[in-house]
Structures are given as C-alpha cells and as structure tokens.
Amino acid sequence: MLRNSGKPISEKAITVWRLTGVLVTLASGGVVGGIAWFLSRFHVPKWWLVVLVGIWVVEAILWVGWLPPLRQKRWRYDIREEEIEIQHGVWSTTWTLVPMNRVQHVDVRQGPFLKRYGLASVVIFTAATVHEIPALSEPEAEKLCRLIAEWAKVADRNDD
Amino acid sequence: MMTKRRLHPVAMVTGVGRELKNVLLPLLVVVVAGSGGDFSWRDLVVPLLVLAYTIVAGILSWVRFTYGWDDQTLQVEEGVFVRKKRTIPFERIQGISITEGIWQRLAGVVKVHIETAGNVPGEAEVTLAAVSREEVRRLQRDIEQAKEQAEESNPWNDQEKRLLSPPLFTLSVKEVWLAAVTSGGAFGVVAAVWAFLSQLGDLIPYEALFRNVQATWNGHGRWYIGIIGLVVLLAAYGVAIVQNMIRFASFAVRKQEDTIVITRGWLERKTVSVPIGRVQGVMIHESWLRRLFGYATVSLIHAGGALDGGPPGDVVLCPLVKKERVSSIVHACLPEYDLDVTFHPLPERAKIRYMLRPLYWLMVPVLLAAYIERPWGAGLLLVLPLAVWIGVRRYRAAGWALSSRQLTLRSGWFRQTTTYMLKRRLQSIEVSATWWQKRKRLATISAAVMPLGTSARVVDVDGQDAAAVYRWLQAERKDET
Structure with missing residues (x-):
C-alpha cells in the first residue's frame, strides 16, 4: 500500500471549512424547517420532528465539528520536478499522481473565505482531468503555481 | 488568398428540415390543445407564423x-444577426468525418464534420452541411499538406495517397446481422418511445387508460398486459435491429499511411478518419451475449469530440469480430499496442466483496417486493443467489496487466471492458482505498486518458499491486533515459 507522504495544507483550512460548514448547515436548516412546517400541517406524529431535527444536528456536528480537522489532516501534496502527488480523503483515501509533462495549465483560485484568511487554492489541469490542492497560504500558492508552470514547460520540451 | 464560399443550396433544405422537425411536435400539441374541439382558422395563425419564421431563418x-480556406487555416463565418467568425489552423484539426444523408445524395454532395482540439465539446467542431466531393477532397489534401509541412517529414506523394489500400477489416452480411441482433440498442428504442409518449402526455387520456389497466391488473388480465408489454419490447427490438443493420452495412476499416479510415452505412454512407497520433487507447467490449458466440467489439479512444455519433472520444473500429482476430487487426492498425498480455487476477480476499456488493442495493427492494407480492413474489428471492453468482463472475473477469509502456485494465461481466493504454498517453493515475478496503489491503486503481473524463478502473486490486502501478507512472522519466 502507498504511504502517507508530502506536505500538509494550511491549518487555517480548518477554520475556513468550519465557516463553510456553518453556511451549509444554516441552508439545510432552512430546508429541514420547511419540511417540518409542511409536515406539521398534516397532523404528523411528533416523533417525526424529533427525527428530522436529529438528522440536522448530526449533519451540523459532522460538517462543523468533525470533518474539517480530519480533512485538513488527510490532505497532503508533494510537487517535484517530474510529478505532482496529491493525497486526500477521510473515509476513502485517494492518491493521485500526475506526471509534470501532462499539466496543461495551472490556476490559483480564491473564494471570499479563503481570501479573508490569506489562503488560496491551486487548480491543476491536464488534458483529461482537473486536480485541486485547497487552502494553501497565498505566497505558497503563488510559488507552486509558478513552479508548476515552469516545470511543466521544461518537462514538455524534454518530451518532444 | 482565400475565396469565400457558400454551401450547396441543399443545405437550406436539410437545415430547415431539421428545425421543422424540432418545432413540429410542440406546434401540433398547441394546435390540438388550443382549439379544444371546435377548430377555426384562427388557431392556425401562430403555427403558420412560426413555420414562416423557421423557413426564413433557415434561408437567411x-x-x-460562408467558409473558405488558404494553405494554413480554415475560416467559417456564420450567424444571422450576430456574426461569429472562426479561424481553425489546419494542424489543430483532429479528424474529419464525412456523411452522406439521403438529401445530400440526391444533390451529389456530402456533409463534413471537422473535429478540432479543444477542451469544450461542441465549441471545437465545425459542420459543413453540404459540400461537393471534389471540394472535400481538395480540403483534405490541403490539410494533409499543411500538416506534412509542419512536421517536415518525407515529401508529399499525391499518387500514393489516392490509392485505396485493401481493407484490414470488413463485416460479412451474417456478421452485420449478428451485430444488430446482439446489440443493446433495443433499450434505447424503448427509452425513445417512452420519451415520445410522455411528450404526448396531453393528448392521450392516460388517466382513463391507467384505470383500465388497474382494473385489468386486479382482474385476471395480468398475462394480457404482460403480453402487450412483450410485444412492444419485441417491436422496439426489431426497430433497433433494422437501425443497426443500416448503420453497420458494408463496414470497412482501412489504414492510409498514418490515418485509420472507417467507412460504413447503407442509405447514409459515413467515412470517419482518425489520425493514429490522436488515438489515446483501445477498448474491447464483450457483452455476455456476444461472448457466447465468441465475438467482441473493438473501439478506439481518441482525443476529440463525437466523430462517430456515439459518446465523445469513442470510435467503433470493429462492431463485431471473432475474439481471435482482435489482436491481429489492432496490431495492423496500431502496432504500438500489445494485446497479448497476461492478466494478474485479483487476490482471493477480494472475492467476498464482489459477492456481497450487488446485495447492498438489491437486498431491501427485493425483500420488500417479495413480501408485498407473497406468496408468489417469494420467487424473486432467487434473484439474490443469481446476484452473488454474477458477483463471482465479475471477480473472475477483473484484472490488470502492466508492461514497460502499457497499462491494461479489465472489469465487468455483463459487458466486460478491457482498456489498453500507453504510458505516454496516461494523464493521471489514482489509487483509492476506503476504510473497508484498507482493512483487507485492497485498493481501486483508475487511470485517465483524453478526452475529458474518460477513465478505466478496477476495484479491489491487491494494495501492493496498486502501489506498483502508481509507482510505474512515477518512474517514467528514469525509464526513458
């Protein structure tokens, strides 16, 4: 089996994912409230409401409390002159290998939350796939983007 | 210098015809529903306006x-109000397919579909709806010439190119028939009929129909309904057979220098050219029915959109071929690929996972149905051992093979798919393992090639083996030097 290796992503990612989690749970809270209101008009037994709220609470705990630190801990990346390695996943671990000369272009992306905490994501495109390394510190992301662009070009030239 | 040209006027007819086909059904519904029984000329105003608009728009x-080309680029301008101008450099062209529909045949022209490199499907293609054969030949020659010049390879030889090389593969009439009979197209036709019926929803008194059906169902008419269903299915199957026979008639594959040329079809002749350099992989499909007769289907994965009317990036090389011949045909077309590989099986401990997997989603519905329809519904329980048995077959079919420059993955039983990929065509490799897989030291391998999203995978490979495949792509550069 493949080992755990590579650099971790920024620890601030946990905070960003928690914030996103809060938004998601608020939105789903609205949906759950809607369903509860709808059901209450049909004289549904009370325990249905309890079940609904229970599901919502579990979801909130998962998305805000539990998953963000686990996800942050499991994300690893490693960028070398010849290849990019990414490892992620909580329940199922995925190792991804992209040879450098397959990279077509690289993006740095930044949402409002990421920006607030001085983070950015690097997105790597090959001819067939898209890979993301989320929540790196801004200078790190810039550096990676530049490095990959440079190495991808060099690797490409060697290939021809 | 470049002269701008228009398409042959028959393009107007086909264009308007296509648009009309799209608006006809909605119009019919509007007329019938709008009139509500008593019909007057007023109900025809809107449809006539729409009709007139469609025709005028088609002509405009x-x-x-307009289109035209010089020795480097193809230029197409289109759009009635908003002009869209596209310039396509010849070296970006990935493939050309030529279709002759009935209308085009009457006018003695062909439809040309030009596929270019690009990540956005649909944006990266040009269709010239009606062009004379003479002109297509000139366009093709100019494109090839430009490409040769770009590559600075051996000098252009016009005479040699004109000669039609002997076909590497053809289908006999019997094989066309077999291919049509054993294709899964029947389901497609059933789906189409269903979509059509649901579009006509307003016209057919479904409610009354269903009430009748329910009454019959509850009475003694279950067999009756079953037979009707069977007849519909058989009819759909018949239609699919005819469609496929037309599609695969006089099928021939030729190799012309470094292009694979596939011609096929009756009524509608189609020529698909795939440059060998664009081929990203070879796939062999064996559906269980065809496997019974010792046949398989071969298709090519190529970088580009839907050249063959199928899913993007998929071109059928042999619709139906005896299994023993596959290797030699592919070798003749694509000598780089090695099809005679020995597969590594999955480890024994993966077997139980393959047996149980279908049960996860079958168990609840089957038990529920068996309970509701008791006592006879209990027969449904036989599905469960069958599912387990299929799981075992799937376990036996799955496997992988690795050579210094090629990765091969195989999976599936109903439709066993073997994908051959060259190392330098692989875009990325992913190995993943869930918590359950890790406990048994198993992992899933998936490999991606162009175009977007085409990937082959095998579930529950030994963890060490998966790591070996992963490292194999990693060690690429050290191998080559």
Missing part, C-alpha cells in the same frame, strides 16, 4: 454561412 442562415 444559409445565406450568412
């Missing part, structure tokens, strides 16, 4: 569509 878009 023909007038405003």
Whole structure:
C-alpha cells in the first residue's frame, strides 16, 4: 500500500471549512424547517420532528465539528520536478499522481473565505482531468503555481 | 488568398428540415390543445407564423454561412444577426468525418464534420452541411499538406495517397446481422418511445387508460398486459435491429499511411478518419451475449469530440469480430499496442466483496417486493443467489496487466471492458482505498486518458499491486533515459 507522504495544507483550512460548514448547515436548516412546517400541517406524529431535527444536528456536528480537522489532516501534496502527488480523503483515501509533462495549465483560485484568511487554492489541469490542492497560504500558492508552470514547460520540451 | 464560399443550396433544405422537425411536435400539441374541439382558422395563425419564421431563418442562415480556406487555416463565418467568425489552423484539426444523408445524395454532395482540439465539446467542431466531393477532397489534401509541412517529414506523394489500400477489416452480411441482433440498442428504442409518449402526455387520456389497466391488473388480465408489454419490447427490438443493420452495412476499416479510415452505412454512407497520433487507447467490449458466440467489439479512444455519433472520444473500429482476430487487426492498425498480455487476477480476499456488493442495493427492494407480492413474489428471492453468482463472475473477469509502456485494465461481466493504454498517453493515475478496503489491503486503481473524463478502473486490486502501478507512472522519466 502507498504511504502517507508530502506536505500538509494550511491549518487555517480548518477554520475556513468550519465557516463553510456553518453556511451549509444554516441552508439545510432552512430546508429541514420547511419540511417540518409542511409536515406539521398534516397532523404528523411528533416523533417525526424529533427525527428530522436529529438528522440536522448530526449533519451540523459532522460538517462543523468533525470533518474539517480530519480533512485538513488527510490532505497532503508533494510537487517535484517530474510529478505532482496529491493525497486526500477521510473515509476513502485517494492518491493521485500526475506526471509534470501532462499539466496543461495551472490556476490559483480564491473564494471570499479563503481570501479573508490569506489562503488560496491551486487548480491543476491536464488534458483529461482537473486536480485541486485547497487552502494553501497565498505566497505558497503563488510559488507552486509558478513552479508548476515552469516545470511543466521544461518537462514538455524534454518530451518532444 | 482565400475565396469565400457558400454551401450547396441543399443545405437550406436539410437545415430547415431539421428545425421543422424540432418545432413540429410542440406546434401540433398547441394546435390540438388550443382549439379544444371546435377548430377555426384562427388557431392556425401562430403555427403558420412560426413555420414562416423557421423557413426564413433557415434561408437567411444559409445565406450568412460562408467558409473558405488558404494553405494554413480554415475560416467559417456564420450567424444571422450576430456574426461569429472562426479561424481553425489546419494542424489543430483532429479528424474529419464525412456523411452522406439521403438529401445530400440526391444533390451529389456530402456533409463534413471537422473535429478540432479543444477542451469544450461542441465549441471545437465545425459542420459543413453540404459540400461537393471534389471540394472535400481538395480540403483534405490541403490539410494533409499543411500538416506534412509542419512536421517536415518525407515529401508529399499525391499518387500514393489516392490509392485505396485493401481493407484490414470488413463485416460479412451474417456478421452485420449478428451485430444488430446482439446489440443493446433495443433499450434505447424503448427509452425513445417512452420519451415520445410522455411528450404526448396531453393528448392521450392516460388517466382513463391507467384505470383500465388497474382494473385489468386486479382482474385476471395480468398475462394480457404482460403480453402487450412483450410485444412492444419485441417491436422496439426489431426497430433497433433494422437501425443497426443500416448503420453497420458494408463496414470497412482501412489504414492510409498514418490515418485509420472507417467507412460504413447503407442509405447514409459515413467515412470517419482518425489520425493514429490522436488515438489515446483501445477498448474491447464483450457483452455476455456476444461472448457466447465468441465475438467482441473493438473501439478506439481518441482525443476529440463525437466523430462517430456515439459518446465523445469513442470510435467503433470493429462492431463485431471473432475474439481471435482482435489482436491481429489492432496490431495492423496500431502496432504500438500489445494485446497479448497476461492478466494478474485479483487476490482471493477480494472475492467476498464482489459477492456481497450487488446485495447492498438489491437486498431491501427485493425483500420488500417479495413480501408485498407473497406468496408468489417469494420467487424473486432467487434473484439474490443469481446476484452473488454474477458477483463471482465479475471477480473472475477483473484484472490488470502492466508492461514497460502499457497499462491494461479489465472489469465487468455483463459487458466486460478491457482498456489498453500507453504510458505516454496516461494523464493521471489514482489509487483509492476506503476504510473497508484498507482493512483487507485492497485498493481501486483508475487511470485517465483524453478526452475529458474518460477513465478505466478496477476495484479491489491487491494494495501492493496498486502501489506498483502508481509507482510505474512515477518512474517514467528514469525509464526513458
């Protein structure tokens, strides 16, 4: 089996994912409230409401409390002159290998939350796939983007 | 210098015809539903306006569509109000397919579909709806010439190119028939009929129909309904057979220098050219029915959109071929690929996972149905051992093979798919393992090639083996030097 290796992503990612989690749970809270209101008009037994709220609470705990630190801990990346390695996943671990000369272009992306905490994501495109390394510190992301662009070009030239 | 040209006027007819086909059904519904029984000429005003608009728009878009080329680029201008101008450099062209529909045949022209490199499907293609054969030949020659010049390879030889090389593969009439009979197209036709019926929803008194059906169902008419269903299915199957026979008639594969040329079809002749350099992989499909007769289907994965009317990036090389011949045909077309590989099986401990997997989603519905329809519904329980048995077959079929420059993955039983990929065509490799897989030291391998999203995978490979495949792509550069 493949080992755990590579650099971790920024620890601030946990905070960003928690914030996103809060938004998601608020939105789903609205949906759950809607369903509860709808059901209450049909004289549904009370325990249905309890079940609904229970599901919502579990979801909130998962998305805000539990998953963000686990996800942050499991994300690893490693960028070398010849290849990019990414490892992620909580329940199922995925190792991804992209040879450098397959990279077509690289993006740095930044949402409002990421920006607030001085983070950015690097997105790597090959001819067939898209890979993301989320929540790196801004200078790190810039550096990676530049490095990959440079190495991808060099690797490409060697290939021809 | 470049002269701008219009398409042959028959393009107007086909264009308007296509648009009409799209608006006809909605119009019919509007007329029938709008009149509500008593019919007057007023109900015809809107449809007639729409009809007139469609026809005028069709003519205008023909007038405003021009194309032309010089020795480097193809230029197309289109759009009635908003002009869209596209310039396509010849070296970006990935493949050309030529279709002759009935209308085009009457006018003695062909439809040309030009596929270019690009990540956005649909944006990266040009269709010239009606062009004379003479002109297509000239365009093809100019494109090839430009490409040769770009590559600075051996000098162009016009005479040699004109000669039609002997076909590497053809289908006999019997094989066309077999291919049609054993294709899964029947389901497609059933789906189409269903979609059509649901579009006509307003016209057919479904409610009354269903009430009748329910009454019959509850009475003694279950067999009756079953037989009707069977007849519909058989009819759909018949239609699919005819469709496929037309599609695969006089099928021939030729190799012309470094292009694979596939011609096929009756009524509608189609020529698909795939440059060998664009081929990203070879796939062999064996559906269980065809496997019984010792046949398989071969298709090519190529970088580009839907050249063959199928899913993007998929071109059928042999619709139906005896299994023993596959290797030699592919070798003749694509000598780089090695099909005679020995597969590594999955470890024994993966077997139980393959047996149980279908049960996860089958168990609850089957038990529920068996309970509701008791006592006879209990027969449904036989599905469960069958599912387990299929799981075992799937376990036996799955496997992988690795050579210094090629990765091969195989999976599936109903439709066993073997994908051959060259190392330098692989875009990325992913190995993943869930918590359950890790406990048994198993992992899933998936490999991606162009175009977007085409990937082959095998579930529950030994963890060490998966790591070996992963490292194999990693060690690429050290191998080559």
